[in-house]
Amino acid sequence: MLQESSFIATIVVGLVLAFVFGALANRLKISLLVGYLVAGVAVGPFTPGFVADQKLAAHLAEIGVILLMFGVGLHFSPKDLLAVRWIAIPGALLQTAVSTLLGMGIGWLLGWTPGASFMFGLALSIASTVVLMRALQERRILDTDRGRVVAGWLVVQDLLMVLALILLPTFASLMRADPGGTAVPLNLEVLATAIGITLAKVAAFIALMLVVGRRTIPALLHYVAHTGSRELFRLAVLAVALGVAFAAAELFSVSFALGAFFAGMILNGSELSQRAAEESLPLRDAFAALFFLSVGMLFDPFVLVREPLPLLGTLLVVLVGNAGVAFALVRLFGYPLETALTVGVGLAQIGEFSFILADLGVGLGIMTDRARDLILGASILSILLNPVMFALKDRMKAFFEPAGAAAPPVSAEAELPASTLADHIVLVGYGRVGSLVGEALQLDRRPMFVIDESIQAVDRLKAAGVEAVSGNAAKQDLLVAANVRQARLLVVAIPNSFEAGQIVQQARRANPGIEIVTRAHYDAEVDYLSKLGADSVIMGEREIARAMIEQVHSDKESSHVRP
Secondary structure, eight states, rough: OOTTTTTHHHHHHHHHHHHHHHHHHTTTTTHHHHHHHHHHTTSTTSSSOOOHHHHHHHHHHHHHHHHHHHHHHTTOOOHHHHHHHHHHHHHHHHHHHHHHHHHHHHHHHOOOOHHHHHHHHHHHHHHOOOHHHHHHHTOOOOSHHHHOOOOHHHHHHHHHHHHHHHHHHHHHHSBBBBBTTOOOOOHHEEEEHHHHHHHHHHHHHHHHIIIIIIHHHHHHHHHTTTTTTTHHHHHHHHHHHHHHHHHHHHHHHHHHHHHHHHEEEEEETSSHHHHHHOOOOOOHHHHHHHHHHHHHHHHTTHHHHHHHHHHHHHHHIIIEEEEHHHHHHHHHTOOHHHHHHHHHTTOOOOOHHHHHHHHHHHHTTOOHHHHHHHHHHHHHHHHHHHHHHHHHHHHHHHHHHHHHHHSOOOOOOOOOOOOOOOOOEEOOOOOOHHHHHHHHHTTTTEEEEEESHHHHHHHHHTTOEEEEEEEETHHHHHHTTTTGGGSSSSOOOSSSHHHHHHHHHHHHHHOOTOEEEEEEEEHHHHHHHHTTTTTTEEEEHHHHHHHHHHHHHHHHHHHTTTO
């Protein structure tokens, strides 16, 4: 029965096992990604029991990539991208080149052809956008300066891979050798034409998004929002994310991920960007789980037995080579140690583009199945080890700091100064609810400090004379900047109850006497936030019902006094 309905079986069994192993990983205090990957191995073709449809899982995973990159774009403005261009462009190009050479060295030791070694090295040089973005979001550093450097770095790598995937079939004739060992000559005219067409398509897509998309996409969502239908708005957000990604791939030969990223980035300046992020979050998380499930399905555990030394060498290129090269380049460009470590550790893994390159290499007859198995094995192991490397980042910082002290001075990320406000109100979140609270406080001339992830909202508040800072308030330094120790009231107006709970805990530890008010959507969230230390938890539905009841009673009383 399961085999007859592979579509339903793949989704149901995949999500159930992802939940089971994800819950186990959470219980063990390790990354949820590890649980998702193990679930993929469990339903893969190399382990006994039910085997999910690999091709179907890969297609579902592509939706996860699109939605994740759309969400990243929602928090990344064109200004942010341009601000890191001087490190992202040269850094990504140099790191990819050096890492490719390291991978080619592994291929040379294994006796492969130069073409196979080149594609093998290229596959090992490209980090997984999904893995890294998820890691940055989990650690709440995506909206920091180092998070923007990483995001810009990945955008450049994605553009580079778009170009590579177009050009590699053209180079295939040069990479393959005939039986006599003589390479087939490359037609330079064909090569120049292919490069020109590819660059023109990418430029046309970016220009179309900046000129046309910047006006039409926000206008479309504003129109749908004014219909009053939440269901229709949610559908419009998904249609924009998936539609732009599909059009980018089909019409401009741009990757799904890059197309979705630009769609989100164009919407970033709109006041509806936060609502769009909220509406797409549930599907984004579900399909992201399916992505890691599909990756786990590709892993053959017996590779560890068949190819231990080649696999170890391949893994070292990814973990040490990619990380070391990126770390050195970021430091060379004058960025602080913390940024260099974040970029280096983040790039110490490979993922979706590596799989695509491996399949392309095998299909073109350049690479062998053995090389693809090594790439897949290194990918799975590097993804599994990436949370460990992030956990070891602080120890790495302590190791490098003595050497960094003797090095030439570099620019450091400025620490946020603590506010001088006292007996004030700290407002976390300036979206639909938070902005109403903030406006009321401004009218009453109440001193307040605002923390919000939207840079645009923070800039507007600062222009109005309100102290504000951008970022995720779950980061302790932001609460310190808000001087929560001397605040009299904390209002947490963000919709995510899990992050709100962390903020409540940190604020309560810093200031045991502070009054804390939060929002919730369900009774379970009310209990959860109350147990963590919130004094008042306001659920929207209850407040609406209470206001309606008061209005009904008021109307009833007034009807008794009418003549």
